[in-house]
């Protein structure tokens with residue numbers, strides 16, 4: 001790192017748990033962010049400010065006026081632009097050293113596989129179960145750590161699924177696939193603005209810890225927050241030995 005970089009990242013370098021080595025690794029790392037909405041905005045912003053070298057941003061949507069209540073990378077002039085383009089412009093202003101790759105499209109399993117393979121950590125900030133399960137499958141298959149987040153109304157949740165250790169659970173172990181899960185959408189249910197910041201920032205924190213590596217990740221735990229009472233709960237997440245996605249078989 002040059003002098004300007006040592007200065008820019010000095011508050012991380014001061015942390016003995018990170019230091020120059022972890023900061024160097026951030027710069028050499030590639031994070032994939034699926035969904036650049038309420039969660040993806042703060043996640044991308046913190047990863048960019050913290051100097052993660054390459055960010056891949058995936059989102060098919062354009063900025064809508066209703067997004068501005070909580071999606072803090074976007075300003076009024078961005079309404080109508082692709083979210084990935086507006087986010088790239090804002091990130092470039094915050095930290096020009098970050099390389100931002102954009103995918104302004106909905107992605108299925110075929111598109112996700114190479115995107116996940118190229119990443120060191122995957123952050124799921126999407127808003128639908130089909131994408132969440134497709135991202136999980138790609139992460140399990142490529143053995144890439146997945147930082148998952150969700151927020152609706154006043155309810156938020158964060159979890160890490162890290163199949164680099166095959167004893168860990170995947171997203172499917174926790175949330176099976178099927179019609180019994182009714183899709184709940186911000187457009188009809190509403191969402192409390194700072195909640196997406198809380199959850200998205202925590203996803204960035206888990207991603208940076210995985211990249212460093214530092215501390216203990218949320219793997220094996222699901223954190224739930226009710227922002228109305230600001231009560232947090234932690235639920236142990238067990239691996240499903242019969243999980244069709246991550247079970248290793250041989251039994």
Ligand SMILES: [Zn+2]
Nearest residue numbers: 170173243246
């Ligand atoms: Zn599983």
